[in-house]
Amino acid sequence: MSEKTNEIMLGLDHKPLIMNEIIQARELVKELQTQLNPTSSSSRKVLITRILSSFENSLSMLDRVKLEKKSTMEWPGHVSGSPVSDCESDLYGDGSRKRCRKKLARWTQKVRVCEQTGLEGPLDDRYSWRKYGQKDIIDAKYPRGYYKCTFQKTQGCSAMKQVQRSELDSSIFNITYIGNHSCVEGSELVSPGQCSPIKQESSNHIINQPREKKSAEVTFISFQTSSYRQVVKEEEDFGNLRELDSFPSFSSPSLKVENRLLETTSTNSSPTYISTPTTAESNYNLEGRSGEQNIFQNTADSHDSKIDEMTVSSPEAHPISVANDSPTTLDSCWNWDFLVHYGPPHFL
DNA sequence: GGGATTTGACCGAT
DNA sequence: ATCGGTCAAATCCC
Numbered sequence: 001m002s003e004k005t006n007e008i009m010l011g012l013d014h015k016p017l018i019m020n021e022i023i024q025a026r027e028l029v030k031e032l033q034t035q036l037n038p039t040s041s042s043s044r045k046v047l048i049t050r051i052l053s054s055f056e057n058s059l060s061m062l063d064r065v066k067l068e069k070k071s072t073m074e075w076p077g078h079v080s081g082s083p084v085s086d087c088e089s090d091l092y093g094d095g096s097r098k099r100c101r102k103k104l105a106r107w108t109q110k111v112r113v114c115e116q117t118g119l120e121g122p123l124d125d126r127y128s129w130r131k132y133g134q135k136d137i138i139d140a141k142y143p144r145g146y147y148k149c150t151f152q153k154t155q156g157c158s159a160m161k162q163v164q165r166s167e168l169d170s171s172i173f174n175i176t177y178i179g180n181h182s183c184v185e186g187s188e189l190v191s192p193g194q195c196s197p198i199k200q201e202s203s204n205h206i207i208n209q210p211r212e213k214k215s216a217e218v219t220f221i222s223f224q225t226s227s228y229r230q231v232v233k234e235e236e237d238f239g240n241l242r243e244l245d246s247f248p249s250f251s252s253p254s255l256k257v258e259n260r261l262l263e264t265t266s267t268n269s270s271p272t273y274i275s276t277p278t279t280a281e282s283n284y285n286l287e288g289r290s291g292e293q294n295i296f297q298n299t300a301d302s303h304d305s306k307i308d309e310m311t312v313s314s315p316e317a318h319p320i321s322v323a324n325d326s327p328t329t330l331d332s333c334w335n336w337d338f339l340v341h342y343g344p345p346h347f348l
Numbered sequence: 349g350g351g352a353t354t355t356g357a358c359c360g361a362t
Numbered sequence: 363a364t365c366g367g368t369c370a371a372a373t374c375c376c
Contacts, residue, residue: 132367133367133368135366137366138364138365138366144366144367146367146368
């Protein structure tokens with residue numbers, strides 16, 4: 001009875017209290033973490049890592065509660081049923097594209113291309129994309145590429161994504177997905193090889209090659225962690241970022257020959273993705289707070305910091321399953337250090 | 349020729 | 363006025 005009363009009384013007004021409790025618990029866990037012996041079992045460390053990440057996740061979700069309340073609640077993927085909102089139907093209607101687009105679900109992934117072997121290629125996200133624009137972004141070193149689902153015309157799929165090379169680590173691409181796929185082909189009919197969203201290479205020496213000389217591509221996923229951020233900082237300090245004249249097209253429909261190698265060498269496993277919610281109101285600067293365990297992080301890039309939408313996960317276009325198989329021939333390209341998946345924010 | 353990409357122009361938001 | 367996002371004609375490639 002009293003419990004039920006508490007449930008009712010816990011509203012947004014209690015959000016600071018709840019957050020404080022979580023923060024306190026997190027600090028306690030951190031303290032516990034510092035007391036762990038270097039010889040402590042890795043399972044304990046992993047456990048603490050996951051607990052900390054859960055806290056960060058919870059805080060991040062809580063922080064966006066107000067956004068959810070402010071929003072129109074028209075989040076594809078958030079509302080059960082048709083993922084297509086009225087907003088999406090307006091995309092081709094009255095010209096209010098941008099206003100509506102801001103209501104679409106948005107999330108980012110960081111993808112590291114494999115520079116080690118020269119086989120460039122971002123993640124195989126199982127969807128087919130068509131590039132429709134590229135834009136130089138102010139204060140950004142690299143241009144941003146704009147992509148739509150290949151099946152936008154045929155099936156009215158409104159999924160889009162924006163891809164931008166990280167300024168801090170040129171081997172990393174920030175991919176922002178916007179909206180959910182409503183197409184059938186993208187999610188079911190197209191084989192992974194056909195859908196590998198890579199068209200061009202991202203390193204200089206490959207970009208300058210004629211298209212027909214594209215090398216084979218592999219999928220390479222990087223898990224965003226604070227250790228990644230450390231790498232980022234180091235490279236920033238060195239200032240050894242490379243200049244790129246153009247930007248790789250993370251699209252695939254025309255890929256036929258190039259993907260044969262991928263089909264034959266890659267496993268059937270799905271890569272694990274760690275998403276970065278893009279919300280400017282997530283004020284938690286996780287960097288340096290939970291050391292190497294940070295996985296859930298605020299998007300640090302300048303362009304993302306301007307995004308003011310609440311972000312939700314897309315179950316269909318957002319593969320979260322951990323790979324079942326170990327990488328075989330792609331071992332050298334895969335970073336398997338962070339297989340623990342903490343999941344994107346799901347809003348209740 | 350058809351489909352994808354490139355790129356300058358245009359539009360809307362701030 | 364500026365900037366990010368989108369359009370669409372030109373171009374490229376198969």
